[in-house]
Amino acid sequence: MGPLLRAALVAVSREPAEHMALLTLHHIVADGRSIGVLIREIAALYTAFAEGRPSPLAPPPVQYPDFALWQRGWLTGPRIEELTAYWVETLRGTPVLELPTDLPRPAARSEHGGFVRRQLPAAITAGLSALARRGQATRFMVLVAAWGALLARTVGQLDLAIGAPVAGRTRPETEGLIGFFVNTIALRLDLSGATDFLSLLARSRQTALGAFGHQDLPFDKVVEAIQPARDRSRSPLFQVMLAF
Numbered sequence: 001m002g003p004l005l006r007a008a009l010v011a012v013s014r015e016p017a018e019h020m021a022l023l024t025l026h027h028i029v030a031d032g033r034s035i036g037v038l039i040r041e042i043a044a045l046y047t048a049f050a051e052g053r054p055s056p057l058a059p060p061p062v063q064y065p066d067f068a069l070w071q072r073g074w075l076t077g078p079r080i081e082e083l084t085a086y087w088v089e090t091l092r093g094t095p096v097l098e099l100p101t102d103l104p105r106p107a108a109r110s111e112h113g114g115f116v117r118r119q120l121p122a123a124i125t126a127g128l129s130a131l132a133r134r135g136q137a138t139r140f141m142v143l144v145a146a147w148g149a150l151l152a153r154t155v156g157q158l159d160l161a162i163g164a165p166v167a168g169r170t171r172p173e174t175e176g177l178i179g180f181f182v183n184t185i186a187l188r189l190d191l192s193g194a195t196d197f198l199s200l201l202a203r204s205r206q207t208a209l210g211a212f213g214h215q216d217l218p219f220d221k222v223v224e225a226i227q228p229a230r231d232r233s234r235s236p237l238f239q240v241m242l243a244f
Contacts, residue, residue, distance in 0.1 A: 002026075004025065004026040004028065004029045005023070005024070005025050005026070005029060006023070006024040007021065007022065007023050007024075008021075008022045009021055009022075010022060021042075023038075027180065028180050029178070029179065029180060030178055030179065030180065031167075031168075031179070031180050031181055031182040032182065033167050033169065033181070033182075034177075034178040034179060034180075034181075037176055037177070037178050038178055041057060044056050044057060045057065060173075060176060060177060061173045062173045062174070062177070063177070064177055064178070064179035066173075067171075067174055067177065067179065067181070070171075071216075074216060075217075075218075075221075079216070080217065080221075082214075083214050083216060083217035084217060084221070084222075084225045086210070086214045087186075087214065087217060087222045087225060087226065088225050088226055090188055090210070090211075091161065091186055091188055091222070091226055091237060092226050094159065094160075094161045094186075094188055094228075094237065094238075095157065095159055095160070096231075096234065096239070097151065097155060097157060097160050097161070097238070097239040097240065098155055098157070099154075099155065099239055099240070100154065100155065105233050105234075106233060107232065107233055108232045108233060109232060109233050109234060109235065125139075128142050128143070131201070134198070135198055135201040135202065135205065136205070137201055137202075137204070137205040138205075138208075139244070140164075140208065140242075140244045141201060141204045141205045141208050142201060142204070143242060143244060144162060144164075144187055144189065144204045144207070144208060144242060145189075145197065145200045145201045145203070145204035146197075147162060147240070147242055148160060148162060148189040148191060148200070148204065149191065149197070149200060151240065152191045158190065158191040158192045159188070159189075159190055159191075159192070160188070160189055160191075161186045161187065161188045161189070161237055161238040162186070162187045162189060162238060162240055162241065162242055163184055163185070163186055163187075163235075163237070163238040163240065163241040163242070164184070164185055164186075164187060164211075164241060164242050164243065164244070165182055165183070165184055165185075165241070165243050166182065166183050166184070166185055166212065166215045167181060167182060168181035168182050168183045168215065168216075169181050170215070170216065183215055183216075183218060183219060184219040185211045185212075185215050185219070186211070186219075186222070186237045186238050187204075187207050187208060187211055188207065189203065189204060189207055190203065191203075222237070223236045223237060
């Protein structure tokens, strides 16, 4: 494995003088939220240095090792029993989502595939926000409900799990830290008996709140506790994700 962080300064032109700073970070030391923090701090420090001023950044209230100690504490105390019990009760027995694919499923899962890019019109995003307010939910919860309804209609399955990444910054002190906090959760959605979309949205809201309230257990610990039947051609516990 190479260094966790590499930096380079590239001279783009001499007249006018223009340079580009390149940073390469391993995911283990920075997640998506960290990149914004890093760019803001570099910009503030660069401006202060260019103007001959001291660092304008206040000392962080905690460091990433503090978070590591917190996590080690709740993963060895009674909290882990509560978290594990929740996920085992929630996810055990989740049926495998049989997605209709245009090619036979390979024996071993790979990263090969394609993508389709679509941009949602402003009217649709405004409608999502209005629907979320009507159901006392968030746009994420609306999208989970809509994604679940589409999957259920496509595969004919009413009990399904949707994966989602979470920031993992559940303490105010971690908001301004650079590090790897992100985790993965599985949202098990039961669509049976849902008479309309608002009733499905209510279930999505309840499912999401329960999962967010128990997000501190690392996903690998969840898989270890549930011990689903392993299949090299599939991901454990869920086959689709929604990253919002």
